[in-house]
Amino acid sequence: MKITAGTLPLLTLTLALATAASAQSSSSLEVTVNTGAALSSAATRGISAPAPTSSKQEKQATSKTSTPAPNRGALASRAGRPQEPQAAPMTVTVRPGKVVFDSVAIRTARAATSKMLSTATRGQTLAILSEMDDLYGVLMVNNTIGWVDKSAVQLLDYNTEVTLEAPKEQPRSAASGLAERGGLDEKQRQVLREAFSYMGAPYVWAGNSRSGLDCSAFVKNVFSTVGVSLPRHSGDQITQGRKITDTGELVAGDRLYFAMKGGGTITHTGIYIGEGFFIHASSNHKCVDVDPLFKTYVNKLVAIRRD
Structure with missing residues (x-):
């Protein structure tokens, strides 16, 4: 007799959530992608995104x-x-x-x-x-x-x-060191430190806590620690903050909004951390993780906001 210890329910949940859709507001494309040499080189040097954390326990x-x-x-x-x-x-x-x-x-x-x-x-x-x-x-x-x-x-x-199996301590990634580098103000550092404290937290559609959360909840929760109150849904969050229209102006702590299904409907969000990377609650990785912005994600980027 094999006891699933909840394995199948969680797998069933993952499949069900993959087909769910939340209503998102539309936004026209407003971001100009800066392909200048300085940013392009920053996007490809030095820092590797950590491998996704497996949600399976032995x-x-x-x-x-x-x-x-x-x-x-x-x-x-x-x-x-x-x-x-x-x-x-x-x-x-x-x-x-x-x-x-x-x-x-x-x-x-x-x-x-x-x-x-x-x-x-x-x-x-x-x-x-x-x-x-x-x-x-x-x-x-x-x-x-x-x-x-x-x-x-x-x-x-x-x-x-x-x-x-006891939970393993999340190793400090090279990317998380970006929160401590020079050139950041205290608000930026606080945003990045809070964001990295979620590393490895499970991705759960409509979740809103460290035990499981989605992309918009992650961004909302991180920014609440610096006194920025954001709406729950990513499509509504772009009503807050200053518009940034050129990726060449990105700084650590900027909010990123993507239309992953094309068009102008926002379906994903994350936080820029510098050096061409961003942190987000990723349905692909099934957890909060870091990805390079200027490979595939930049093609879906439709809005940037700064608080």
């Missing part, structure tokens, strides 16, 4: 013959925090449970109105970590806990001990 599972009930109330002191998935211990005893509904939502908190993490489908085996009232706490692949209705899950008659 798992080991061994079976026991005892049949105790799930770990009732073990996480009760943390289970009630709204809107945030709970961090699971590194070694846990779980109870396998089969999904008996065609589909059932796994949510971030116990409230029925809380945000949905993913959807589990009939026959899927979940790792039940705890129970609370009419809900089971499900161990997810990223070491967090989601909540599912008890009625949708049939417990199996044994427990399994699961040892999860």
Whole structure:
């Protein structure tokens, strides 16, 4: 019996989110790409973008013959925090449970109105970590806990001990050193430091916290730390700040807006960090990461804003 520990729900979620679309406001092309030698050379020298962080965790599972009930109330002191998935211990005893509904939502908190993490489908085996009232706490692949209705899950008659790989410390990338270089004012440094503190945070469409967020939430949250209040959606964020119309004028801390599907509809955003690179919550990397601007992304750049 293979316990998925939330792997399939998260994969299902990723596929579902890939087909979702949010309403974005239109914007005409307003950026002139400066191809001068100085910027072109800066865009290609010296700094390599870090490799994307994998969202998969290695798992080991061994079976026991005892049949105790799930770990009732073990996480009760943390289970009630709204809107945030709970961090699971590194070694846990779980109870396998089969999904008996065609589909059932796994949510971030116990409230029925809380945000949905993913959807589990009939026959899927979940790792039940705890129970609370009419809900089971499900161990997810990223070491967090989601909540599912008890009625949708049939417990199996044994427990399994699961040892999860401890999170590895995010190595300091060469790009993150840009926050400490000379020539930046304190506001720019603060923006870059905050942005790099999100490195490796999972990309989650419509997410809004370090446990998972999308591109516009990332930009909004970073700039809130320097007193800049931005709208939630990228298409609305360009109403704030000073327009910059030439990429040759880019400075660290400028906000970048892209029409990834062509036309003028903004569908992505990030923050310029200097030396031809920008940081963003990337659906391609599935996390917050750094990419070169002047390779492919610049062709989709439609707006720049400075606060």
